[in-house]
Amino acid sequence: xxxxxxxxxxxxxxxxxxxxxxxxxxxxxxxxxxxxxxxxxxxxxxxxxxxxxxxxxxxxxxxxxxxxxxxxxxxxxxxxxxxxxxxxxxxxxxxxxxxxxxxxxxxxxxxxxxxxxxxxxxxxxxxxxxxxxxxxxxxxxxxxxxxxxxxxxxxxxxxxxxxxxxxxxxxxxxxxxxxxxxxxxxxxxxxxxxxxxxxxxxxxxxxxxxxxxxxxxxxxxxxxxxxxxxxxxxxxxxxxxxxxxxxxxxxxxxxxxxxxxxxxxxxxxxxxxxxxxxxxxxxxxxxxxxxxxxxxxxxxxxxxxxxxxxxxxxxxxxxxxxxxxxxxxxxxxxxxxxxxxxxxxxxxxxxxxxxxxxxxxxxxxxxxxxxxxxxxxxxxxxxxxxxxxxxxxxxxxxxxxxxxxxxxxxxxxxxxxxxxxxxxxxxxxxxxxxxxxxxxxxxxxxxxxxxxxxxxxxxxxxxxxxxxxxxxxxxxxxxxxxxxxxxxxxxxxxxxxx
Amino acid sequence: xxxxxxxxxxxxxxxxxxxxxxxxxxxxxxxxxxxxxxxxxxxxxxxxxxxxxxxxxxxxxxxxxxxxxxxxxxxxxxxxxxxxxxxxxxxxxxxxxxxxxxxxxxxxxxxxxxxxxxxxxxxxxxxxxxxxxxxxxxxxxxxxxxxxxxxxxxxxxxxxxxxxxxxxxxxxxxxxxxxxxxxxxxxxxxxxxxxxxxxxxxxxxxxxxxxxxxxxxxxxxxxxxxxxxxxxxxxxxxxxxxxxxxxxxxxxxxxxxxxxxxxxxxxxxxxxxxxxxxxxxxxxxxxxxxxxxxxxxxxxxxxxxxxxxxxxxxxxxxxxxxxxxxxxxxxxxxxxxxxxxxxxxxxxxxxxxxxxxxxxxxxxxxxxxxxxxxxxxxxxxxxxxxxxxxxxxxxxxxxxxxxxxxxxxxxxxxxxxxxxxxxxxxxxxxxxxxxxxxxxxxxxxxxxxxxxxxxxxxxxxxxxxxxxxxxxxxxxxxxxxxxxxxxxxxxxxxxxxx
Numbered sequence: 001x002x003x004x005x006x007x008x009x010x011x012x013x014x015x016x017x018x019x020x021x022x023x024x025x026x027x028x029x030x031x032x033x034x035x036x037x038x039x040x041x042x043x044x045x046x047x048x049x050x051x052x053x054x055x056x057x058x059x060x061x062x063x064x065x066x067x068x069x070x071x072x073x074x075x076x077x078x079x080x081x082x083x084x085x086x087x088x089x090x091x092x093x094x095x096x097x098x099x100x101x102x103x104x105x106x107x108x109x110x111x112x113x114x115x116x117x118x119x120x121x122x123x124x125x126x127x128x129x130x131x132x133x134x135x136x137x138x139x140x141x142x143x144x145x146x147x148x149x150x151x152x153x154x155x156x157x158x159x160x161x162x163x164x165x166x167x168x169x170x171x172x173x174x175x176x177x178x179x180x181x182x183x184x185x186x187x188x189x190x191x192x193x194x195x196x197x198x199x200x201x202x203x204x205x206x207x208x209x210x211x212x213x214x215x216x217x218x219x220x221x222x223x224x225x226x227x228x229x230x231x232x233x234x235x236x237x238x239x240x241x242x243x244x245x246x247x248x249x250x251x252x253x254x255x256x257x258x259x260x261x262x263x264x265x266x267x268x269x270x271x272x273x274x275x276x277x278x279x280x281x282x283x284x285x286x287x288x289x290x291x292x293x294x295x296x297x298x299x300x301x302x303x304x305x306x307x308x309x310x311x312x313x314x315x316x317x318x319x320x321x322x323x324x325x326x327x328x329x330x331x332x333x334x335x336x337x338x339x340x341x342x343x344x345x346x347x348x349x350x351x352x353x354x355x356x357x358x359x360x361x362x363x364x365x366x367x368x369x370x371x372x373x374x375x376x377x378x379x380x381x382x383x384x385x386x387x388x389x390x391x392x393x394x395x396x397x398x399x400x401x402x403x404x405x406x407x408x409x410x411x412x413x414x415x416x417x418x419x420x421x422x423x424x425x426x427x428x429x430x431x432x433x434x435x436x437x438x439x440x441x442x443x444x445x446x447x448x449x450x451x452x453x454x455x456x457x458x459x460x461x462x463x464x465x466x467x468x469x470x471x472x473x474x475x476x477x478x479x480x481x482x483x484x485x486x487x488x489x490x491x492x493x494x495x496x497x498x
Numbered sequence: 499x500x501x502x503x504x505x506x507x508x509x510x511x512x513x514x515x516x517x518x519x520x521x522x523x524x525x526x527x528x529x530x531x532x533x534x535x536x537x538x539x540x541x542x543x544x545x546x547x548x549x550x551x552x553x554x555x556x557x558x559x560x561x562x563x564x565x566x567x568x569x570x571x572x573x574x575x576x577x578x579x580x581x582x583x584x585x586x587x588x589x590x591x592x593x594x595x596x597x598x599x600x601x602x603x604x605x606x607x608x609x610x611x612x613x614x615x616x617x618x619x620x621x622x623x624x625x626x627x628x629x630x631x632x633x634x635x636x637x638x639x640x641x642x643x644x645x646x647x648x649x650x651x652x653x654x655x656x657x658x659x660x661x662x663x664x665x666x667x668x669x670x671x672x673x674x675x676x677x678x679x680x681x682x683x684x685x686x687x688x689x690x691x692x693x694x695x696x697x698x699x700x701x702x703x704x705x706x707x708x709x710x711x712x713x714x715x716x717x718x719x720x721x722x723x724x725x726x727x728x729x730x731x732x733x734x735x736x737x738x739x740x741x742x743x744x745x746x747x748x749x750x751x752x753x754x755x756x757x758x759x760x761x762x763x764x765x766x767x768x769x770x771x772x773x774x775x776x777x778x779x780x781x782x783x784x785x786x787x788x789x790x791x792x793x794x795x796x797x798x799x800x801x802x803x804x805x806x807x808x809x810x811x812x813x814x815x816x817x818x819x820x821x822x823x824x825x826x827x828x829x830x831x832x833x834x835x836x837x838x839x840x841x842x843x844x845x846x847x848x849x850x851x852x853x854x855x856x857x858x859x860x861x862x863x864x865x866x867x868x869x870x871x872x873x874x875x876x877x878x879x880x881x882x883x884x885x886x887x888x889x890x891x892x893x894x895x896x897x898x899x900x901x902x903x904x905x906x907x908x909x910x911x912x913x914x915x916x917x918x919x920x921x922x923x924x925x926x927x928x929x930x931x932x933x934x935x936x937x938x939x940x941x942x943x944x945x946x947x948x949x950x951x952x953x954x955x956x957x958x959x960x961x962x963x964x965x966x967x968x969x970x971x972x973x974x975x976x977x978x979x980x981x982x983x984x985x986x987x988x989x990x991x992x993x994x995x996x
Contacts, residue, residue, distance in 0.1 A: 025928045032931060058824045062816050066829040066862060073825035078578055104825055170787035173794050289668035296671050318560050326555045327571035327602055331564040339837065364564060430523045433530060 001194045002209070007154050010214035020216075023223040024063040030230050031064055031100070038097035038343075039233055040144045043226070044106045047151025048189075049179040050161035051212045056151065057104055059219055060226075069100035074109060083298075083356035085402035086110060086128075087135055091351035094139060096343035107132055111196050113178075116189060127401060129199050134394040140204035141387055142345040145233045147226055148205060150197060151212040155186045250376055250448040260454045261469075267414050270474035283483035284323035290490040291324045291360065298357040299493050300404045303486060304366045307411025308449070309439045310421040312475045316411065317362055319479045320486060328358070334365040346370055346380075346388075347395055354399065367392055371456045376448050389459040396465040405493045406465040407486055410457065411472040415446055499692045500707070505652050508712035518714075521721040522561040528728050529562055529598070536595035536841075537731055538642045541724070542604045545649025546687075547677040548659040549710045554649065555602055557717055558724075567598035572607060581796075581854035583900035584608060584626075585633055589849035592637060594841035605630055609694050611676075614687060625899060627697050632892040638702040639885060640843040643731045645724055646703060648695060649710040653684045748874055748946040758952045759967075765912050768972035781981035782821035788988040789822050789858065796855040797991050798902045801984060802864045805909025806947070807937045808919040810973045814909065815860055817977045818984060826856070832863040844868055844878075844886075845893055852897065865890055869954045874946050887957040894963040903991045904963040905984055908955065909970040913944055 034041055043060075045053045057071060072093045081089045087107065095101040110128045114120040120128065136146055153161070162183065165171045182189055201207045208225050212218040271279070294301065303320070305313040321329055332353050341349045347367060355361040370388040374380040380388075396406055413421075422443070425435040442449070461467040468485050472478035532539055541558075543551045555569060570591050579587045585605065593599040608626045612618040618626065634644055651659075660681065663669045680687055699705045706723050710716040769777070792799065801818070803811040819827055830851050839847045845865060853859040868886040872878040878886075894904055911919075920941070923933040940947070959965040966983050970976035 029928070054823045054825060058820070058822065061824050061829075062820060065831075066815075067831040067833065071824045071828065078576065080576055080578070102824075168787070170790040173790070289666070292668040292671070317564075322556070322560060324556065325552045326559050326569045326600075327552055330569065331559075333563075333565040335565065430527070 001197060002152060002190055005152050005209055005211055007152065007157070007211055007213045009211040009217050011217045011220060013216075016216045016220065019220060020223075023220065023227070026227055027060075027063045027223055028065065030227050030234075031068055033234055034100075034145075034230050035068055035098035037234055037237055038143075039230065039237070040095040040097055040139075040344075041100040041230060042095065042139065042144055042146045043100065043102045044108070044146070044148040045102070045104050045151065046106060046108050046112070046149070047210075047212065048153050048158055049182050050158055050165065050174075051151035051153045052215050052218060053104055053151055055215055056149075056212075056218060056222055057102055060102065060222070063223075064100065068098065069102055070095070071102045071104060074103060074105040074107075080356065083358075084354055085398050085404070087131055087398060088351060088354055090135070091348060094144070094345060094348060096340065097143075098343075107135065108196060108200075112189070112192055115192050116182075116185065131398055131401075132200055133202070134391075134398075136200075136205040137202070138347065138391050138394070139345060144345075145230050146205040147229045148200075148207045149222060149225070150193065150207055150209045151218060152209050153212050155183070157213055158183055158186070250451055260450070261457060262412060262450060262454060265412055265469060265471050267412065267417075267471050267473040269471045269477050271476040271480060273476060276476040276480065279480050280319060280483070283480065283487060284319070286487050287320070287483060287490075288323040288325075290487055290494075291328050293494055294360070294490055295328050295358040297494060297497055299490075299497065300355040300357050301360045301490065301493075302355065302399060302404055302406045303360065303362045304368070304406070304408040305362065305364050305411065306366060306368050306372070306409065307470075307472065308413055308418060308446075309442055310418050310425070310435075311411035311413050312472050312478060313364055313411055315475060316409075316470070316472075316479050316482050317364060320482055321362065324360075329360040329362060330355070331362045331364060334363060334369060346384075347391060350395070355404070357403070367395065368456060368460075371459075372449065372452050375452055376445055389456075392460050393462055396460075396462065400464040405489055407489050408465060408467045409470050409482060409485075410453070410467055411470045411478060413472045415443075417473045418443060499695060500650060500688055503650050503707055503709055505650065505655070505709055505711050507709040507715050509715045509718060511714075514714045514718065517718060518721075521718065521725070524725055525558075525561045525721055526563065528725050528732075529566055531732055532598075532643075532728050533566055533596035535732055535735055536641075537728065537735070538593040538595055538637075538842075539598040539728060540593060540637065540642055540644045541598065541600045542606070542644070542646040543600070543602050543649065544604060544606050544610070544647065545708075545710065546651050546656055547680050548656055548663065548672075549649035549651045550713050550716060551602055551649055553713055554647075554710075554716060554720055555600055558600065558720070561721075562598065566596070567600055568593070569600045569602060572601060572603040572605075578854065581856075582852055583896050583902070585629055585896060586849060586852055588633070589846060592843060592846060593642070594838065595641075596841075605633065606694060606698075610687075610690055613690050614680075614683065629896055629899075630698055631700070632889075632896075634698075634703040635700070636845065636889050636892070637843060642843075643728050644703040645727045646698075646705045647720060647723070648691065648705055648707045649716060650707050651710050653681070655711055656681055656684070748949055758948070759955060760910060760948060760952060763910055763967060763969050765910065765915075765969050765971040767969045767975050769974040769978060771974060774974040774978065777978045778817060778981070781978065781985060782817070784985050785818070785981060785988075786821040786823075788985055788992075789826050791992055792858070792988055793826050793856040795992060795995055797988075797995065798853040798855050799858045799984075799988065799991075800853065800897060800902055800904045801858065801860045802866070802904070802906040803860065803862050803909065804864060804866050804870070804907065805968075805970065806911055806916060806944075807940055808916050808923070808933075809909035809911050810970050810976060811862055811909055813973060814907075814968070814970075814977050814980050815862060818980055819860065822858075827858040827860060828853070829860045829862060832861060832867060844882075845889060848893070853902070855901070865893065866954060866958075869957075870947065870950050873950055874943055887954075890958050891960055894958075894960065898962040903987055905987050906963060906965045907968050907980055907983075908951065908965055909968045909976060911970045913941075915971045916941060 047053050090107045115125055140146055162175045165174050197207050210218045210221050307313050350367045371385050375385040425431045457467050470478040470481055545551050588605045660673045663672050695705050708716045708719050805811050848865045869883050873883040923929040955965050968976040968979050
């Protein structure tokens with residue numbers, strides 16, 4: 001593949017002088033247009049050492065309005081980054097609507113440098129390709145433009161450039177062990193690069209190989225490619241506006257779903273309070289120990305609570321965490337997204353809250369809002385919530401692959417029980433604030449929610465991250481079942497680690 | 499001081515049972531009231547190892563609404579944190595209006611553990627006390643409630659607790675070298691603690707020593723103290739509302755200021771374009787080298803650009819950075835704050851952007867907005883902008899203390915020159931977007947701005963971070979002067995380091 005690249009390509013000075021100023025103006029213009037249209041743009045610069053990535057990025061930076069972009073130089077992961085799933089730091093850096101993120105090196109390090117140095121094994125590498133595909137597809141489907149450049153120079157050109165860098169005291173540090181190693185193993189690298197280019201060039205995130213022997217030629221090609229890619233997306237949006245969503249009304253009850261999973265639950269399961277107190281004490285002690293052992297073993301855990309309003313999520317979480325050390329767990333309540341969150345891919349805010357090794361994050365509501373409230377209320381389009389099942393499964397698999405335990409609880413109560421609890425809240429002075437008009441409105445949509453919940457359970461109960469349903473009419477029963485489930489999952493993870 | 503603490507204090511079970519549930523409800527209530535009033539709350543938990551900080555925080559966390567607080571366990575600084583001024587990570591963690599930040603250990607590590615281990619020398623420790631005082635005063639004056647607890651237990655009690663921890667396999671790891679060292683040197687620690695308590699208990703951020711032998715006693719005292727402190731601030735706000743600011747009109751010209759600093763400038767200074775091209779090339783090459791040398795020497799730099807609209811900041815910055823490596827510098831444009839930024843202390847968003855060692859941050863407008871546009875437009879109160887001079891000087895001193903080079907440019911043009919440039923922008927198709935109605939409105943306030951600028955220059959030109967005025971009627975002259983100034987400052991810093 002790369003052997004066909006014509007590395008002698010260059011532009012005469014007079015051609016460059018006649019086209020480049022215009023490209024700069026056009027780039028500025030398209031940046032403003034992308035901002036207005038709310039299109040996020042992701043630029044990836046990969047290439048040989050000394051191929052001119054820095055210079056190319058700097059010329060871009062000069063032509064762009066600094067209010068609209070950020071350069072992310074990707075170096076070795078920090079300790080904190082290594083304590084998270086490997087894509088975590090890249091998710092955190094994805095741009096908001098209308099913003100540009102310029103990556104100087106990127107997630108492709110995983111299948112290049114890490115491959116050559118063999119820090120990532122063959123199986124993980126294969127996984128990495130899948131992860132990358134999912135990552136870019138999710139962002140692209142979320143509306144981002146992704147443009148990826150491979151800056152290509154020949155082996156002898158690289159040598160020549162290293163010599164220049166080495167001859168200047170101020171830049172000699174740039175040619176170190178890593179760079180010399182790449183130069184010695186140029187062919188090995190080339191094969192890895194070709195493999196990468198072939199595997200990761202889908203239509204929505206294509207690689208552009210840039211002949212970079214002459215920096216002016218490279219610069220013009222980069223500007224042209226970029227302007228074209230953003231313009232294409234802007235044109236597409238005019239032709240097919242992302243319908244902000246007319247909600248597709250959720251059927252109240254699907255005819256085939258009359259006797260669904262939720263109807264088959266035994267909501268009569270209860271626990272006596274004497275028995276409860278004894279068991280609570282026992283399981284809280286057990287969890288105290290387990291939290292410590294997980295911490296020492298550096299195993300992270302994610303615990304998701306979903307359920308109807310007044311299903312008892314808050315009280316359940318408090319019992320779960322009562323015996324724990326607050327330095328090791330965090331409860332993340334998920335409400336309506338902030339403006340900043342709305343300006344990003346909907347998974348972005350959850351990625352930010354993925355726990356580091358040895359820590360536990362309890363989500364009080366979660367990314368499942370996409371296929372529940374957002375679906376029912378029409379806050380997202382039909383395409384968006386339908387796509388979400390797959391996105392969620394990919395997201396959770398990426399977590400479990402990196403060693404995160406995932407436990408997902410659905411708290412189910414009956415409609416009558418909900419009514420009883422709503423009334424109780426209204427009548428108890430210090431619980432009053434917990435009940436709002438919105439709760440009553442949601443209650444009216446009980447049956448639509450039921451359809452969504454059943455579909456969600458079915459679509460996202462995977463072997464690595466299955467749903468656990470808590471029969472929650474009796475709060476005591478649901479609490480003990482949650483504690484037991486968490487303890488069992490933690491013990492299983494610890495055994496596996498041994 | 500601590501020898502007077504009665505460590506035998508305890509509460510009988512029946513008293514505890516009768517008061518605690520009520521305290522929990524009152525805490526929840528006051529949390530909601532603080533959220534409504536937009537009061538940020540900062541809680542600091544310090545204390546002996548095994549004094550029960552974790553348990554105390556957990557009981558608080560159980561009583562609080564998880565949507566409104568975050569626990570920050572402070573451990574050894576990460577590599578990234580150590581590459582910033584030491585207060586950086588604490589500034590980043592300060593809560594937004596209405597939110598609570600709970601610190602499990604805190605900035606006081608600097609004068610406790612770091613003092614004992616002698617990782618911070620005597621001079622830096624003295625400086626640390628000053629930094630802490632400034633930090634807490636700034637937050638408090640910004641409206642935050644600060645409550646600090648020292649959990650106190652005796653030496654023999656500590657021993658007893660270590661034994662219990664060690665006897666459980668799951669918790670034995672909690673008693674390590676550091677904890678045993680503290681126990682052996684209990685008296686040395688006690689003196690450091692006393693010194694800390696004495697030096698850092700101003701009225702607005704007082705320490706509460708908590709007798710922690712019995713955890714129930716401690717818990718009740720913590721809840722009571724906290725509720726009282728937040729209530730006091732809420733009452734104070736009702737009595738003295740933070741006037742959202744009727745702007746104090748800025749006088750158009752102070753009678754004594756008729757021949758101010760800005761009037762004495764020679765705006766006729768120019769440079770011929772032939773000379774300019776030669777010098778530009780020369781200084782850009784020099785800066786390329788200097789950026790690299792700073793990077794290797796791990797010296798960070800902050801470059802601030804302030805000036806009138808159309809003063810030429812953008813073009814000046816582009817010439818400054820043209821030769822640089824984008825992996826080593828970042829341009830941070832400062833516009834109106836976002837909602838999240840408005841919900842924090844106004845310095846918060848600038849602290850977040852302080853460069854790490856070896857990196858350069860160019861601010862296109864900056865924290866000086868507080869004493870310029872915010873003052874003129876009445877976006878902040880009179881107290882706020884008057885306080886800002888000191889806050890800014892403290893902020894900048896904290897940066898220079900930690901080794902940051904600060905260069906501050908004021909670009910000055912004449913009123914006629916501004917008019918010429920405004921018209922030029924309006925008439926040139928690809929510059930048009932740069933001029934808005936707001937620019938014209940600001941122009942009408944030329945003389946008010948002049949008063950503010952002169953006062954700003956006078957109040958904040960410190961020996962560590964002096965202002966450099968760029969006579970900017972001739973853009974070419976201003977650019978070369980900026981390049982030369984930056985190069986000289988960098989060279990001076992490198993020489994000092996040798």
